[in-house]
Amino acid sequence: MEITETESHSKLEGVNEGSPGIPMSKNQLKKMKKKEKWLAIKQEKRQNAKLKRKQRLAEMRENGVDIGPTRKSLKLKTMKNSACKLRVVIDLSLDEYMAEKDINSLTCQLQHSYAANRRAENPLQLYFCGMSGKTKERLDRIGDYKGWDIYPENQPYEKVFPIESLVYLSSESSNVLTSLSEDKVYVIGGLVDHNQHKGLCHTLAEGKGIAHAQLPISDYLDMKTRKVLTVNQVFSILLRYTETKDWKKAFLAEMPQRKNVNLKEMSSSHCSTSTEADKCDSSKYQVSKSTEYNEPLSGAVSSEKLASALKYAQKTSEDCNEVKQVSTVEAGSKNYEQVDSIIRDQANQKDCDDPGNNSEISDEISGSTPKGENR
Numbered sequence: 001m002e003i004t005e006t007e008s009h010s011k012l013e014g015v016n017e018g019s020p021g022i023p024m025s026k027n028q029l030k031k032m033k034k035k036e037k038w039l040a041i042k043q044e045k046r047q048n049a050k051l052k053r054k055q056r057l058a059e060m061r062e063n064g065v066d067i068g069p070t071r072k073s074l075k076l077k078t079m080k081n082s083a084c085k086l087r088v089v090i091d092l093s094l095d096e097y098m099a100e101k102d103i104n105s106l107t108c109q110l111q112h113s114y115a116a117n118r119r120a121e122n123p124l125q126l127y128f129c130g131m132s133g134k135t136k137e138r139l140d141r142i143g144d145y146k147g148w149d150i151y152p153e154n155q156p157y158e159k160v161f162p163i164e165s166l167v168y169l170s171s172e173s174s175n176v177l178t179s180l181s182e183d184k185v186y187v188i189g190g191l192v193d194h195n196q197h198k199g200l201c202h203t204l205a206e207g208k209g210i211a212h213a214q215l216p217i218s219d220y221l222d223m224k225t226r227k228v229l230t231v232n233q234v235f236s237i238l239l240r241y242t243e244t245k246d247w248k249k250a251f252l253a254e255m256p257q258r259k260n261v262n263l264k265e266m267s268s269s270h271c272s273t274s275t276e277a278d279k280c281d282s283s284k285y286q287v288s289k290s291t292e293y294n295e296p297l298s299g300a301v302s303s304e305k306l307a308s309a310l311k312y313a314q315k316t317s318e319d320c321n322e323v324k325q326v327s328t329v330e331a332g333s334k335n336y337e338q339v340d341s342i343i344r345d346q347a348n349q350k351d352c353d354d355p356g357n358n359s360e361i362s363d364e365i366s367g368s369t370p371k372g373e374n375r
Contacts, residue, residue, distance in 0.1 A: 074118055078149050084122040084242050085182050089157045090231060092190045093130030097200065100134070102192040107138045109192070112232035114148050120239055126150045129157035135190070158208060161185045168205035168212040169234060171227040172198075175213040180241060188234050195228070220248045221261040 024032075060067050069077075090110065095103065110128070117123045131139070131154050139145045145152075153160050168187045169177070180186070187210075189201035205212040215237060217227050229237075233254060240250035248263070255261050 069119060077118070077121065077123060079117075079123050079125050079151075082122045082125075084124055086180055086238075086242055087125040087127065087161075087182075087185045088235060088238060089127040089129050089161070089185055089187045090190050090235070091130055091157055091187055091201075092128055092135045093132070093156055094189065094191045094200075095133035095135050097191060097193055097197050098134075102194070103134050103138055105192045106135060106190055106231065107142065109231040110139075110145075110190075111142075113235040114145075114150060116232065116236050116239055118149060120243070122242070123149070124235075124239055124242065126235075127153060127157070127160070129153045129155065129160055130190075157185070157187055158210065163208075163210060166210045168201060168210050169215065170199075170202040170205065170212050171214050171229075172202040173212040173214045175211075176216050176219070177213040178216060180238065186238065188231055190231055192230075195226075216247055217251065220251055220264060221255070222264055224260050225258075 057067055090113065092106075098106065114126065117126050126149075128150055131152055158166065165183065165185050166187055167177075167184050168189070170189070187205075189204075191197070191201065193200070202212060214227070215234070217223065233256065236254040237250050240253050241247060244250060251261070252263075
């Protein structure tokens, strides 16, 4: 686009074409200069980008890198030749709920959806319904959508298909989609609103008497965020499901990382947890059973050995601690009275021989058994 010297001169002079006689601000002049500069180099930049892309692709082919299907092979993978006849509609009649930047984002999502469908082995039957208003104007400015392998419809989807065959996909729906049927037409709301119109598609579907459902995300994934996805993400999940017949694989392949999703734990994990708990309960039962019936432990010692051990323990305080452990742990609950009598006899005998030396040791040994223990 060429700009004449008179136009550029008048603009740089600060003449406001929209309001003659009103001078332009400095910010307006800066924006105008920037736009003029961009228009002057726009075509040249695009041509350079195309040349660089061709060179990069040629180098990748020479190095044996897989760059995907060629244009010739893609022309054969059309919706008409596809073995999949599942119909998916993107509702483009929601322009009034979006700002200009949201409409631009929506058109980008439409491009991603078409690109995914075009590269599929068996593309879905993709419809753009309700093409009017700002979205159509934006697509007209892009220009290349007229050559896309899609079914464009200016009429709303409820006039193109029977009402009873429609299923509107909405995360607010109480119905969960379990499988896809070629007898149904699945509608994706073409809306980018950043949660300003929460539940709008669900409300519109109920108002028109159209069936609605949500993807079975909660059955397979734990999400820390809302289950609201973009248009191209929902379309890619449907496309991947038709290829794999597995919702889990479709979600894991197409769900964005920013959603921070985790696979839900299966029931087998709960079974293993309960089994471990049962084992713990059974071990507790065995311990309580042996204590209840006062069964002697396997490491019980005879009274003669214990008496000789006590005599040797009176020499040092360290040996006294060892005898303390023997009397409490190894003796067992059934031998307690016998052990106690032996300890008291030895202590009394030593007190008679040398009173004041070993009374503390005997007291310590006799008090080693915890209070409240069954005897």
